[in-house]
Amino acid sequence: MLRSIRWTLQLWHAAILVAALAGFGAATYYQVSRSRFREVDTELMGAAQVLVSKLRPPPRTDGPPPRLVRPLGAEGPGPRGSGEGPQYSVDDGRPPPGERGRPPHGEGPPDRDGPLPGYDPRLPDPDRRPPNPDRPRPRDDRPPPPEGERLGWRAATVRDLELPAGFVEHVGETEGEKPYFIVWQNASDLMKASGVAAAGRVPTPVVAGAPNNGLGPFSILRRDGLREVLLPGPATMHVLVGRSVRHEQERLRQLLFLLTGTGAGVLAVGLLGGWVLSRRAVRPIESITATAGSISAANLSGRIDPRRVPSELEALATVLNAAFARLEASFDQQTRFTADASHELRTPLAVIHSHAELALTRERPAAEYRQTIETCLRAAGRMKSLIESLLLLARADSGRLELDARPLDLGNAAEDCVNMLSPLAAEKGITVEANIAPAKVTGDASRIGQVATNLIANAIRYNREGGTVNVVTATDGPDAMLLVSDTGVGISAEDTPHVFERFFRADKARSRAVGGSGLGLAICKSIVEAHGGTISFASEVGKGTTFTVRLPATR
């Protein structure tokens, strides 16, 4: 499966999709949850600040330090200007104090969400500055009440303390979800609780150690299904405002389901699309495979249309087509060779067959039988030499031509051939001139002799009446050379590329009785090349042809 391009693509596709969807989902969930809880926290903080401000003792008149006087609205990024959540103003018109509280031990982690809107920690809290808890208030014009009156005021205030009405109306649907508050002092000395806290369903958190130590302005408590803001109040009081966030948690769970569902849907659609796309991507490959598969030995003419494949695969199609073309050419050549070879073998076979059949049709005189047998023998001899030639070519083709390589003189070999063929030349009135110089080579004497005989016999056979054959051997640098020239008709430009082809006869007008099988020059080429040499020719139509054999010379 992993070797499949489609599956590999699909797996990568799936991995990328899953990563992207998971990242998107997580970011969305985090963002939504964070902003929702910030909203809740802002509301709670606003309410808590209202309560704290109500708990502050009435202002006194003993002169506030002028540096603390701060007109509302002239403080830059003030508490009211930058908030997003609802703001609950205090009815005496004083600005909400920014107080530094201390996070309770073990009650939820300290808030890491940064300052809430509507809360400015830079504002000094005059009420919380030890050792003087009753510092003068800014913008305080009223006379200070006596000490007893102040204590009574506080008790009464605590007794009448209520959450801002708008806040209670605004938040929660059922009674259990409505916000509540708890006010206590000295760690666990409950002063007042409202809502579900009054019913005892919310325990008062334990705030250990001394409060008001200035370490933190407020704490956010997250208890089971609740969210609470704990603010230090005046003196040793603590104000906690909380509400149930089960509704929000439920909404977030729904959001999580929605995100998971949507993600799964998108993943499914993406994978399906990817599968379709990858199929489209590999389809041209399949089509190339099908075309290539349909091209067999029986039918090599098929080609892949390079214009119908994508540009990335065009090179592949072109390369395959070129390979098919070479294969087809080679098969054609092989087929032609086989047809020619069978033709050359069938003719003598037909001679033997027809003569034998004829001889057997009736009783004949002995002389006729003798003639028939002679004819058959002649035909068999022709078949034998043809089969030997074909075998030699086949061995040379497969590189298994056995050479009995010994040092020999090309000159001697040529001279022997000239002597052997002179009677044939004389019969046709052709003069053979030999210009023999020693040319040492290493080779198979009988094969080299075959080359010389073929070339000289050709030169005699295809010469004009009374022409000349010139045989030259020489050493030329690293090469030993054999040149055989005739004064015949020459080879036409049209025939030039085919001269060394098997069964090629330049002069088709020659009957089989005169011409050879058409394998002579092909055999010469194979033998010369097996010796590491070359054979070439130069021809001029009407004037003659010169064949040149070059073999590596030995010294």
Next chain:
Amino acid sequence: MRVLVIEDEPDLLSALAQSLREAGYAVDCAEEGCEGLFKASSGGYDAVVLDLMLPGLDGWTLLRELRKSQTVPVLVLTARDALPDRVRGLDAGADDYLTKPFQLAELLARLRALIRRAAGKASPRIAMGELEIDTAARVVWRDGEAVPLTPREYALVEFLAMHKGELVTRTMIYDHLFDEEDDSMSNLVDVHVSNVRKKLGKDFITTRRGEGYLIHA
């Protein structure tokens, strides 16, 4: 019946010519394309046996040239047995195709069929009154008995029977019964006609004086 054999392999040509002669045909030979075309175009042959791979003029060209003037049946004889070669030969105007090596018996049977068809006869037996000529066995039957005839006499009877109802001149008979190597005189035809009359009845062959011979349908 006279047949022209065009074949460039001398040993094969000799075997073909001899077997055809022994089968009662008059046989002419050509070893080369141009010579073959020349002889075939002169007419007077009942069939031509043609090798396709010929020096001088190849068999296909020869056939095309021959078909411009002659309708003589041509049996192509070749070592090239690939389908395209056979189709090409037949399309060039050949009537039948035989690949080398071949059985002489088959060659002779095919030639008989070609000659019979060219004469418009489908059956190898030709019935004339009480006589029946079996062209396959080369025998003339009279009342269920074989009439002993020499090959020449049989050839004469067969030639006349193939053209029954038509006037056949002495030259035509001579042309179809004797090949180029026969140097016999044309009055030999009269000798054969007289011998046939003796064996098959006086009225079998009608003489039209100064014109030729005729057997009635």
